[in-house]
Amino acid sequence: MKDLCSCYVDMVNNSTNQSLETETVSKVGDESAAACSMGLVVVPECEISSDGWRAINNVKDITVGEENVEIPWVNEINDETPSHFRYMPQNFVFQDAPVKFSLSSFSHEQSCSSSCIEDCLASAMPFNCAIAVDNGFAYTADGVIKEDFLEARISEARDQRKQVVMFCKECPLERAKKTEILEPCKGHLKRKAIKECWIKCGCTKRCGNRVVQRGIHNKLQVFFTPNGKGWGLRTLEKLPKGAFICEYIGEILTIPELYQRSFEDKLSFPVILDAHWCSEEWLEDDKALCLDGTCYGNIARFLNHRCLDANLIEIPVYVETPDQHYYHLAFFTTRDIEAMEELTWDYGIDFDDDDSLMKPFECLCGSRFCRNMKRSKKTKQIMNRA
Numbered sequence: 001m002k003d004l005c006s007c008y009v010d011m012v013n014n015s016t017n018q019s020l021e022t023e024t025v026s027k028v029g030d031e032s033a034a035a036c037s038m039g040l041v042v043v044p045e046c047e048i049s050s051d052g053w054r055a056i057n058n059v060k061d062i063t064v065g066e067e068n069v070e071i072p073w074v075n076e077i078n079d080e081t082p083s084h085f086r087y088m089p090q091n092f093v094f095q096d097a098p099v100k101f102s103l104s105s106f107s108h109e110q111s112c113s114s115s116c117i118e119d120c121l122a123s124a125m126p127f128n129c130a131i132a133v134d135n136g137f138a139y140t141a142d143g144v145i146k147e148d149f150l151e152a153r154i155s156e157a158r159d160q161r162k163q164v165v166m167f168c169k170e171c172p173l174e175r176a177k178k179t180e181i182l183e184p185c186k187g188h189l190k191r192k193a194i195k196e197c198w199i200k201c202g203c204t205k206r207c208g209n210r211v212v213q214r215g216i217h218n219k220l221q222v223f224f225t226p227n228g229k230g231w232g233l234r235t236l237e238k239l240p241k242g243a244f245i246c247e248y249i250g251e252i253l254t255i256p257e258l259y260q261r262s263f264e265d266k267l268s269f270p271v272i273l274d275a276h277w278c279s280e281e282w283l284e285d286d287k288a289l290c291l292d293g294t295c296y297g298n299i300a301r302f303l304n305h306r307c308l309d310a311n312l313i314e315i316p317v318y319v320e321t322p323d324q325h326y327y328h329l330a331f332f333t334t335r336d337i338e339a340m341e342e343l344t345w346d347y348g349i350d351f352d353d354d355d356s357l358m359k360p361f362e363c364l365c366g367s368r369f370c371r372n373m374k375r376s377k378k379t380k381q382i383m384n385r386a
């Protein structure tokens with residue numbers, strides 16, 4: 001909107017034409033801010049930058065029609081517009097990642113039986129496609145994650161004693177730093193995944209074991225947060241515990257490609273797909289993958305961080321490939337959520353790690369478990385003692 005207003009003012013100032021039309025325009029131009037906010041301005045298309053048009057067009061739907069639902073953005077705080085990015089409803093390989101979806105990569109044992117003709121959840125016996133989950137399918141007939149499966153994932157994420165941390169012999173993250181001495185692996189959380197039915201299964205698209213692949217369906221809104229975190233994502237309706245919200249979409253990069261971006265000072269918000277990194281002796285560079293939603297992404301790029309008690313949790317979900325190196329990262333609610341609540345997830349940041357690939361920030365999450373707050377208290381104590 002700011003672009004549109006300044007473009008409009010520019011047009012008025014640059015005009016040499018003394019016609020009646022111009023006079024009318026300059027009057028409106030004097031009150032450009034008010035006129036813009038009332039939607040009164042009509043500017044020829046050629047006068048507006050492409051970014052300006054994207055911002056204006058996307059007010060009602062930042063997904064530009066790519067999702068099942070429209071997701072508007074609002075800014076009740078100032079006149080900033082969301083930064084420019086290309087909306088993508090699914091992940092795309094940037095260049096080197098060898099992710100390929102092929103029918104031959106799935107054996108019959110990995111798909112559900114062809115005797116399952118409609119909804120796998122209705123079957124008394126879980127099919128092969130549910131083997132990733134302890135007690136059969138991860139979802140209930142209402143389309144939310146089963147309570148025990150969800151609780152186990154939440155406590156693994158929040159309670160260090162429940163976490164299984166694995167260490168690579170030679171970590172791709174350390175290798176990519178190209179330092180003279182290779183640092184030891186910092187460890188990767190082993191995560192339980194969900195396996196959804198897919199094209200090789202006998203069921204229909206409405207099968208209860210196809211949740212993430214059916215996409216976003218809740219009323220959401222991108223909004224400018226009032227407490228200094230920039231843009232955020234909130235729900236416009238009540239959400240039950242265990243509901244799927246969206247997945248993290250971005251470019252699929254290898255870890256060397258990610259480091260290349262950080263060497264070139266391109267800011268990124270990467271998510272490392274390391275749930276199974278340590279299950280093999282040696283992980284080749286091109287098999288260590290991550291998602292970067294900075295330039296190409298979906299609404300998940302607006303999710304802000306909250307330490308420990310975030311209302312979303314990320315769970316790996318396999319759909320099209322049994323290759324453990326690539327998976328979807330899906331966000332589910334950790335509790336019932338009220339309309340207008342901001343949606344947050346724990347980025348898993350270690351605020352003391354100066355090596356982090358994520359751009360450092362002062363955490364304003366407001367959680368009583370805030371790790372950044374503890375750090376500043378610790379720093380203050382040390383400084384007081386000195």
Ligand SMILES: C[S@@+](CC[C@H](N)C(=O)[O-])C[C@H]1O[C@@H](n2cnc3c(N)ncnc32)[C@H](O)[C@@H]1O
Nearest residue numbers: 229230231269301302303304305361363364365
């Ligand atoms: C993935 S983006 C989230 C969307 C972002 N707020 C925006 O305006 O586009 C991550 C960035 O958001 C900001 N952010 C996220 N969580 C935050 C928090 N708890 N406190 C302060 N800033 C936060 C930081 O600037 C961080 O680098």
